[in-house]
Amino acid sequence: xxxxxDASILGMHAGGMTMCGIVGLYLKDPTLQASLGELFAPMxxxxxxxxxxxxxxxxxxxxVSEHQTKFTLASDDPDTDWKALxxxxxxxxxxxxxxxxxxxxxxxxxxxxxxxxxxxxxxxRPRIRVVGSGRSIEIFKQTGLPKDVVEQFKLTSAxxxxxxxxxxxxxxxxxxxxxxxxxxxxxxLCLVHNGSLSNxxxxxxxxxxxxxxxxxxxxxxxxxxxxxxxxxxxxxxHAALEAGLVELDGFYTFCVGTANGFAVVRDPFGCKHxxxxxxxxxxxxxxxxxxxxxxxxxxxxxxxxxxxxKIYTWGSA
Amino acid sequence: MPKLDLKELGVRGVNSALHGIPNGANEPDWLITNxxxxxxxxxxxxxxIEVTINGHVGFYCGGMNQQAGITIHGHAGVGIAENxxxxxxxxxxxxxxxxxxxxxxxxxVIEGDASSRCGISMKGVxxxxxxxxxxxxxxxxxxxxxxxxxxxxxxxxxxxxxxxMFVRGKVASLGADCVEKEMxxxxxxxxxxxxxxxxxxxxxxxxxxxxxxxxxxxxDIDNADAY
Numbered sequence: 001x002x003x004x005x006d007a008s009i010l011g012m013h014a015g016g017m018t019m020c021g022i023v024g025l026y027l028k029d030p031t032l033q034a035s036l037g038e039l040f041a042p043m044x045x046x047x048x049x050x051x052x053x054x055x056x057x058x059x060x061x062x063x064v065s066e067h068q069t070k071f072t073l074a075s076d077d078p079d080t081d082w083k084a085l086x087x088x089x090x091x092x093x094x095x096x097x098x099x100x101x102x103x104x105x106x107x108x109x110x111x112x113x114x115x116x117x118x119x120x121x122x123x124x125r126p127r128i129r130v131v132g133s134g135r136s137i138e139i140f141k142q143t144g145l146p147k148d149v150v151e152q153f154k155l156t157s158a159x160x161x162x163x164x165x166x167x168x169x170x171x172x173x174x175x176x177x178x179x180x181x182x183x184x185x186x187x188x189l190c191l192v193h194n195g196s197l198s199n200x201x202x203x204x205x206x207x208x209x210x211x212x213x214x215x216x217x218x219x220x221x222x223x224x225x226x227x228x229x230x231x232x233x234x235x236x237x238h239a240a241l242e243a244g245l246v247e248l249d250g251f252y253t254f255c256v257g258t259a260n261g262f263a264v265v266r267d268p269f270g271c272k273h274x275x276x277x278x279x280x281x282x283x284x285x286x287x288x289x290x291x292x293x294x295x296x297x298x299x300x301x302x303x304x305x306x307x308x309x310k311i312y313t314w315g316s317a
Numbered sequence: 318m319p320k321l322d323l324k325e326l327g328v329r330g331v332n333s334a335l336h337g338i339p340n341g342a343n344e345p346d347w348l349i350t351n352x353x354x355x356x357x358x359x360x361x362x363x364x365x366i367e368v369t370i371n372g373h374v375g376f377y378c379g380g381m382n383q384q385a386g387i388t389i390h391g392h393a394g395v396g397i398a399e400n401x402x403x404x405x406x407x408x409x410x411x412x413x414x415x416x417x418x419x420x421x422x423x424x425x426v427i428e429g430d431a432s433s434r435c436g437i438s439m440k441g442v443x444x445x446x447x448x449x450x451x452x453x454x455x456x457x458x459x460x461x462x463x464x465x466x467x468x469x470x471x472x473x474x475x476x477x478x479x480x481x482m483f484v485r486g487k488v489a490s491l492g493a494d495c496v497e498k499e500m501x502x503x504x505x506x507x508x509x510x511x512x513x514x515x516x517x518x519x520x521x522x523x524x525x526x527x528x529x530x531x532x533x534x535x536x537d538i539d540n541a542d543a544y
Contacts, residue, residue, distance in 0.1 A: 270433050270451070273395060275413065289394055290354030290375050299372055303392040305413045305432040307470075308452065 019169050020194040021047025021287040022181075022274075024255045024262045025295075026162040026314045029281040036061075037158030039295060041150045043284070044165045046291040048146045051167030054180040055149040056141025058190045058257045061160030063136040069114040070107060072132040072139045073121070074177060078104045081125050092120055103152050104177075105131070105140050129178060129215060134188030136161075136259060141180035162315070164257040166192035172200070173218040183224035186231045188259035193220040194287055195252035195272040203247065223248055227256070241265050241311050253306075255285055261315015270308030277301040283314045318369075319344050324351035328358055335385075338364050354394065359387050362404070376413075379406040382423060398425045401442055414451065417444045420461070426515040433470070436463040439480055445515035453492065455482050455527075464511050466519050474527050483508050483524040496530040 023043040027033055036059070044055060064070050075081035078101070086099040086108070095112035110117050114133065121128055132139035140153040146167045150156060166181035173179050182190035197203075200219035203226060208214065212225040226247060230240035237258060244254075244265070251271035256263040264285050266274055275289045279297040286292050289303065306312055321331045331349055338344070342364075349370045352358055356375040359368050362385040370378070373391035382401045388409065389397075395413045398406040401420040408416075411429030418434070420442030427435075427444070433451030436444050441461045449467030456472075458480030468486035475492020481504070491497075508521040 270414065273413070275392075275394070288354065288356075288375060289373055289392065290356075293353040293373065299391075303373060304411055304430070305451075308433070 019171055021050035021167040021291065022192045022194045022253065022255050023047060023291050024164040024285040026261050026283045028283065032281060033161055034159045036160040036163060037155045040163045040165065041156045042294050043286060043291045044146045044150060044167060047167040047287060050287060051169045052145055053170045053175045054141065054143040054168045055146035055166065056139065056180045056182055057155065057163055057165035058132065058137055058139045058182045059158055059160045059163045060136045060257065060259065061138065064109050068109055068111045069117065069133060070109050070135060071130055073106045073108055074129045074131050075104055075127055077127055081128050082106055085125065088124065089117065089120060093117065102140065105153065107138055132184045132190060134259065137188045137190060137257065139182055139184060139190060141182065142177055143175055143180065162262060164192055164255050164262055172196050173216055179216045179218045181220060182257065183221050185224045185227040189231065190257045191220065191224045191227060192255050193223060193252055195250060195267065197223060197248055197250035197252065199249040223254065237263060238311055238313065245309060258315065261313065263311060263313040264306055265311045266306055266308045268309040274306050275303060276306050276312065277303045318346045318348050320348045320350060322350050323353065323355060323358065328355050331358065332360060335359060335362055335368065338366055340364055382406060401425065411448065417442050424514055430467065439463065443511055445511055445517060447517055449486065455480060456492065462507065462511055464508065466517060476533060477529045479529060482527040484527060485519060485524045491527065494530050494533045495527055498526045498528050500526045
């Protein structure tokens with residue numbers, strides 16, 4: 001017998017109108033890099049209806065040398081935490097350190113050993129959260145409307161090669177900066193998510209036994225932790241995403257930022273919206289096309305909906 | 318042709334202007350520019366007018382349409398022509414999921430591909446897709462026709478009622494209670510009529526027909542344990 005009714009079918013597609021927006025922009029044409037923020041900020045702001053609670057973005061720019069690491073840090077008490085952080089770190093680890101403060105976030109570049117620097121931060125500035133690390137990634141996220149987050153972190157004037165972003169309508173955990181996306185999953189890697197996971201509590205316990213530490217009760221952080229563990233174990237990004245398609249239960253569209261590009265994957269049922277657009281100059285993904293519509297050449301771009309259960313990558317992702 | 322600039326008027330302004338056209342008005346052709354992927358463009362029309370949209374549209378474009386002809390020069394987002402009653406909606410690009418959802422009548426033509434759940438719960442609409450359709454297309458489709466000139470992805474026609482589906486390419490898998498059926502002369506004639514109406518050049522002889530095996534209509538005593 002048929003068990004479903006029209007109402008539930010339609011609820012399934014109409015329900016997609018809410019719960020988060022994700023966007024990604026990868027510039028193929030290097031001459032556009034100076035205006036990455038100008039192109040990308042309206043994408044994030046256009047997704048405000050889908051996620052007015054918090055917003056965040058990862059931007060890839062100014063790669064540091066091989067001997068250096070770039071950390072993005074966040075603090076609930078920036079006045080105390082940022083004070084003399086660079087000089088204290090330099091003295092403690094006998095290294096060079098440079099701190100660029102942007103509100104309650106700061107970008108720290110140091111030639112100290114990355115693990116040693118992180119251990120020092122945990123010890124001497126325990127309230128600081130490391131929100132991202134790598135050679136080119138910088139992650140900024142905050143509660144509030146996307147336009148305010150854009151303004152606070154001066155996204156519009158930012159340059160860079162690519163960026164991914166998220167506007168959040170909180171459903172699975174509290175509205176906090178820590179629960180905002182993107183979530184770091186490894187060096188120069190981060191993840192944004194539209195949807196919700198149903199087996200995140202079970203997976204979190206499993207991952208904790210494998211040594212992954214979580215800062216929040218958020219389901220996306222579990223997906224990020226899952227990716228982190230698999231990448232740490234030596235899986236390629238593609239293989240880690242494939243493993244995710246098997247282990248992560250729920251509905252989701254993920255956009256994963258990598259050092260040189262980004263990847264997009266949807267759950268096997270394709271429950272959450274996603275659209276991709278590509279021209280000779282750029283590739284963009286968004287939850288809804290209207291976030292892409294303002295980009296130069298969008299009118300004549302190739303536009304398509306990514307297939308479920310299929311991994312799309314750009315750059316050398 | 319009168320022009321409605323959506324950037325200037327907004328979705329509500331454009332839709333109000335179209336709703337305000339009296340039957341038998343002198344201007345049957347309208348052009349919408351700068352759709353910018355906005356949702357619910359040209360919804361709820363009820364007049365024999367022709368609307369051309371220059372660009373890509375967001376969700377639910379042409380929803381609840383009656384009488385009007387709507388042509389989209391671009392991509393259509395989720396739920397194009399959902400709940401259409403009559404008239405014609407043509408997408409010259411591809412369409413996202415749930416195209417023609419619950420539509421009762423009229424003709425929906427998608428020249429490119431349609432994504433998942435095309436024709437979900439359709440109730441009498443005719444849908445002709447020039448390319449392929451995604452998974453779970455024709456899910457619980459009640460009546461009308463779904464013509465697919467390309468391939469169909471997984472679970473085609475799951476829990477289908479009395480809609481009739483014609484597919485020219487490969488079908489990845491059939492959903493519950495969906496079976497291939499014999500192509501009789503009346504089906505070939507209907508398919509030729511639909512392809513002609515959609516202005517798509519394809520030989521009806523190359524299509525296969527799919528529909529309901531009708532095993533879900535009645536309770537099966539073997540399933541008693543499940544309740």
